[in-house]
Amino acid sequence: MIFHFRDKFPQLNVFWDKYLPFQTRLEVPAKTILLEEGKISQNYIFIEKGCVRTFFNNNGEEKTVHFxxxxxxxxxxxxxxxxxxxxFAVETIEPSVIYLLPKQYATQMIEELMEERNFMQMMLQIFAQRQTYYTNELISFIRDTPEQRYLNLLKDRPHIVQRVPQHYIASYLGVTKVHLSRIKSKIARGKSHF
Known part of the structure; x- marks a missing residue:
């Protein structure tokens, strides 16, 4: 939704604070399922601390979509x-502190936000930014080798490589853990090529 853009749109903070009493704050361990694949999403999830992944099951094999x-x-x-x-399912990777805002309050908040000046412009900017991100991800998955995608992670989002277990990164890149180990060894030897 919109609240992980609060840093770019400070006017959202008033609404976030107003709806804080309707949110449930949870401290959960790693590997906690926040939404099961095939279930209807009833909450907007905001991460105060920790790391979460989205994934789906493909013939018994988990495929990580995003972090x-x-x-x-x-x-x-x-x-x-x-x-x-x-x-897809939503699962914590690390012990996490999250907030859950039920759908009824999220909908109510959006209705209030729609009365705000420039709200539509802000929403269009947010959707354009997300669309661009997902389009780039899709293009990279089609065009780039797993090695290039891993190099992109190292360059553009090193925090993923630092914090996410290797088997989830391998799943995200669409390779096996063994293949990812080979990629990392090749890069470490300085023999990677584009």
Missing amino acids: FFENEGLTSFNSFVNSIPSQ
Whole structure:
């Protein structure tokens, strides 16, 4: 949704604070499922501390889709909006502190936000930014080798490599753990090429 853009749009903070009493603050261990694949998303999730991943099951094999960290928020958007089963699960990777805002209050808050000046412009900017990000991810997955994608992670999002277990990174890159180890060894030897 919109709240992991609070740093770029400080006017959101008033609404976040107003709806804080309707949120449930949870301290959860690693490997806590926050949303099961196939269930309807009922909450917007905001991460105060920790790391979360989204993934789906493909014939018994988990495929990691995305990682989220502090001050980011997520939901299974299509499920949340249209009350349909989620295509992916949401799980903590680290011990995490999260806030859950139920759908009824998220909807109410959006209705209030719509009265704000420049709200539509802000929403368009947010959606354009997210769309660009996901488009770039898709293009990279099609165009780049797993090695190039790993190098991109090291360059653009090193915190993922530093904090996320290797088997999740391998799943995210679409390779086995063994293949990822080979990629890392090749890079360490300085023989990587584009």
